[in-house]
Amino acid sequence: MKGGSASSGGTDAPSNSSSSSSRTKKPKYSKFTQQELPACKPILTPGYVIMIFTAVGVIFIPVGLFSLFASESVVEIVDRYDIDCVPSNYSSNMLAYIQSTATNKTCTRSLNITKEMKSPVFIYYQLDNFYQNHRRYAQSVCFSYTIYFEESTCDHRHRNLKIAFRYVKSRSDKQLRSSKYESDTKDCAPEATSKGFPIVPCGLTAWSLFNDTYGFSVKNKALEVSKKNIAWKSDKGHKFGSDVYPKNFQTGELIGGGKLNSSIPLSEQDDLIVWMRTAALPSFRKLYGKIEVDLQVNDQVTVVIQNNYNTYSFGGKKKVVLSTTSWIGGKNDFLGIAYLTVGGLCLFLAISFILVYVAKPRPLGDPTYLSWNRNPAGN
């Protein structure tokens, strides 16, 4: 025992204190090691709880009212045109109409302005039941194999397209950014190459670019549609390169959506940039342009639509939307209603707590309420 190891030093510490004095066993005192760091422990007394609830209610209800008011002040005109723009002789076979190259796709709609719309008036196109967030489409990597096109969707492109096992992505961020990566299309299949040349921009997303066009006029006077600043600045500046030009786009065997002017760099193709920002919901609006003049009450706005985009195969709806904005953005009652609900709930709770507190007061921190004091016979 005498020759015991250092760890037995505890019992005979006094005898060899000289040797062990250098490495003191006593841990250094600090508030952290003793778990004595300062802390604040607010106790949720009835008074505090009622105060907090009241405060939340008092703040939220006006905010909600303001939001609702702002939302109400937004003027919004929505017109669904996908069915009405199909001539009646094609109404039983809309697909044939939209897929035929021979039919006249021009369609004229008339919108009645019910309330004065101050400039800028935003023009949106809205697609319903269009899954831009679908996995194969939206973002990520997926795997492609032998593809057969369903006859009903693409009868004129009826063919087999064999693409060997390759990783695909619906876009190539690198390719969009800079011309150096023009041939970086490995993520893009099945729309990666055309006759062996890389497609710019590649991928399903660009391939299915929305290509309906709108022209607006009031009282036979054409309204200018401004396409300036409809895309995000950061997208234009960083994600889409100014030296990247469309190449081999929509030249393959399959034609998807719209075409691009190959003399304009991608960073200037605002429609494409807007389209490429995938929507999170199956119903979404995308900015088409802006009208920089005020629209007066009872103005009849004539919209000339080039109805090119195929939503008929999957029952999607197409709408054109004219909308003004307020400080909360577009028309959206949800925020206001949410604020009002939460605020109202808080006030209600506050009042009921007050009632309970007045009717049945209970002293705070009374140990007789502890479970083992209430029921000593238990256990």
Place this chain on the structure above:
Amino acid sequence: MKRYVYINDDEASQDLYCDNRLSNRKYTLLNFLPKNLWEQFSRFMNQYFLLIACLQLWSLITPVNPASTWGPLIFIFAVSASKEAWDDYNRYLSDKKANEKEVWIVKQGIKKHIQAQDICVGNIVWLRENDEVPCDLVLIGTSDPQGVCYVETAALDGETDLKTRVIPAACMGMDFELLHKIKGVIECPGPDKDIRRFDANLRLFPPFIDNDVCPLTIKNTILQSCYLRNTEWACGVAVYTGNETKLGMSRGIPEPKLTAVDAMIDKLTGAIFVFQIVVVLVLGVAGNVWKDTEARKQWYVLYPNEGPWYELLVIPLRFELLCSIMIPISIKVSLDLVKSLYAKFIDWDNEMIDPETGTPSHATNTAISEDLGQVEYILTDKTGTLTENKMIFRRCCISGHFYGNENGDALKDVGLLNAVASGSPDVIRFLTVMAVCNTVIPIQSKTGAILYKAQSQDEEALVHAAAKLHMVFVNKNANIVEIRFNASVLHYEVLEILEFTSDRKRMSVVVRDCQSGKIILLSKGADEAVLPYAHAGNLLIGAISCSIWKFLRPLYFIIPKFTSGQQTRSFIEAVEQYSQLGLRTLCLAWRELREDEYAEWSLMFKEASSTLVDREWRIAEVCQRLEHDLEVLGVTAIEDRLQDGVPETIETLRKAGINFWMLTGDKQNTAVQIALSCNFISPEPKGQLLSIDGKTVDEVCRSLERVLLTMRITTSEPKDVAFVVDGWALEIALKHYRKAFTELAILSRTAICCRVTPSQKAQLVELLKSCDYRTLAIGDGGNDVRMIQQADIGVGISGREGLQAARAADYSIGKFRFLKRLILVHGRYSYNRTAFLSQYSFYKSLLICFIQIFFSFISGVSGTSLFNSLSLMAYNVFYTSIPVLVSVLDKDLSEQTVMQHPQILFYCQAGRLLNPSTFAGWFGRSLFHAIVVFVISIHVYAYEKSEMEEVSMVALSGCIWLQAFVVALETK
């Protein structure tokens, strides 16, 4: 398989057997990586995560970047691998230290100094006093002329008393020189782990002794890791070396202890896993249906008509990956992290430093802190744990006179001092027994003071007391004991030592008084082992065997009236009185022997000590022939003081709903008295003590049933009922009436088990564990080691009986009273924090996962991930890791409050903070929060510009804010 060990013959056995290199290492440099990986992957969670990570490499189905799983996975593996490596390195270092220890061996007749690892089978190893035995040896020579040496086997079997080992008869009487040249062969069995058995033969080659075979037993061996004590030197032949020694063979890696919280987390993980499978199946089917009905019409996604055979699997697997974050990969790492921090808090705690020695508390096992908060049973040792194990001679009763009753210290009793001064013969004889009848070895230190080295603390106390009373045990020279009384020096020649065994419960020495030439037998022992042999009562009582003596003791108050005088009666009274006070009593007795009586007996004793069969029993029998007609001189009372704060600690912990069992090797009376004085049991009207006793199976059965009946009746009353059981009855009860005893164990909140052996202690722990109780065993000595290792939590007191218990334990503390703080503060906080942390981990993962699932409903059930890989990883690693740090320091109630209201521990004990229903609460909360976040983030953007990245960021920040709010609300 037999092995033949050729003594001192290097050629014969050089390469046959392994060398003495110890290796406790799990890994080598080469096999570390594969072996460690294999071990890690044998855990279910890791297999699961690996599967997920592998699936993610298949890019058709992965919703996120594979790095988001591979990164954390590799990190986790690296962390646990480096922890293992560090532990293994430490083992390597300690092995190295043991291996490189220098030992003396004999090679070709020359003594050489070599490293322990180079010992070969057949080498003769020389040991000096206090050396650790480097390998299993067959003893062939000692410094003792009788061929005896003493070893301490505590490291091997946990018993702290010294054991005698003898050299085989064939080597008896060989001198120093001869031993160097000895040649022979030992035929012994192959290595095994039985430390009680060694059946071998020794044959020495000529010219040493005739060619006879000499049988060897375990008595002739000294095993690895024992210590040589009280013997100047010893030498032996190495028979088993390295990892083939008895210790090496029995060394097992103790099973890692799993806490209740861990088990619960595993269960909940399983539940989540099932839930995940269900979600995956439902969404997978829905996804396939949607794909076939809707997605094919969507020309823009270019879905193929026909796919490969696994096409149907793709979407379910995708969802499996999407949902894999439901089981947070970080939970194990963060739990390990905070657990080691809890352990550090225990190490750092200034209030748990032993003020006397400055030893801080230490958590050896860092993984089980929460269990401290869930303890239901505490099994405690008595001596050294509840008491200080500092024996002090307090009172005595010499021939009817009580000394020390007034002031509680006989050494200051004027009556006794006067009696000593006046040379009262009774008192002097009493003191002589105190000073001589022992195995204490005095050591003269340089300053002149005498240090006593004793096997038992009691003997030391007696010798010290005798020295204080001017009867100083000065020196022991071979067999001559030198005593200084006042100014005169007395010599006694020790003729025989009749050793103490736990069966005999007494020890005696036969000495010759060198002044008068008389031969005297001096005895001391437990009252029931001495008083029956007193000559006063021998007519009647002497016939009664000592084992049933104690049951008849009440009768003994009557018997002496017509058999003997006042004296014996006063001794009985003294014993009663002293044990009432919780003092340890010893009766001292003596008898003058006639020369011829001794000579006759001496022959018998010699014969008995050299028998091979049943030697111990034979010796005991022979001893009994001498130990009769004793003249009882008096009774000593030794106090073993309670440690500071023991009663308060026990009371507080009992209030906290923890049941206490005391397991002690001490006798019933002392145990009960200690129990009373430390609030273990309440005194009579409030408490009731039931005892289970009996010698035979039937008696035990009856008494067990009686106790059980009483227990059942009284459970409804708020009464403190405890039962007392002694080792013998316990053994019968455990063997034959295990069921009844188990029921008793469940009913009784308090129990005192006395006279129990180390293995019985472990059995009791096992019994309670089998009833699904969380047990904590606390002890200080080698005899508690097994119990400590067996229990869910082992706490060792780094006390006087050495450090074995503290080393084997999960926690070591300096004093018993720190247990209160360990459980109520550290245990409780750890439990609360872990409960919060684990559920919170699931909550935050589920929150994100639910949002992903909701999103999949509006993205055509195609398995699109709303969040990108980077934000997912940032959410898991960065945003939600700060609360982990906060919760480690969280205190729901102040320490003082908990100490004042220990009942609060009920919550932890019953597992109220982490169980399926609380978990369901967290689950519901995450579902609700997910709905709120999802609905709000979808609707605030309505139709207009509802871009995915924006929505995902809004939802993510919603999640982050919500979970931060939850943390702020939940931590106090």
